[in-house]
Amino acid sequence: MTFLWALVAGLVIGLLAKLVLPGRQPVPLWLTVLVGVVGAVVGNALASAIGVRHTDGIDWVRHLLQVGVAAALIALTSSAYAGRRG
Template sequence: MTILWAIVAGLIIGLLARLVLPGRQPIPLWATIVAGIVGGLVGNGLAAGFGVAHTSGVDWTRHALQVGAAAVLIAIVTPLWTGRRRV
């Protein structure tokens, strides 16, 4: 069940990250999910490092760090993916 939740959270985080980025990101959905999962893990690590991982109420800072990390990953993957597809 944990793997299923990681996939669902990765999908949500990845799609939010794609919304934050300007322009079109022609990468497949599985790459968005993977970037969302990794971004979620990186964002959790950053939140723990900054001491904002557990707050009362909704952890908006942690979620923003997760989406931001996923956006950076998608911004890195997109040109690599499109460059690979042109060959």
């Protein structure tokens, strides 16, 4: 069940990352989910490193870090994927 939640979180984070980037990113859904999962893991690690992983209420800073990392990864993979596709 944890794997399923990781995929759902990766989908949401990946789609939010694509939403904050300007223009259209020619990245398929499977790659968006994969980048979202990686963004979530790296964002959690960064939040732990700076001490904001667990706060009172909603962890906005952690979620912003997750989406920010995923957006950076989408930007990198988007240009690489577009170049590969021709």
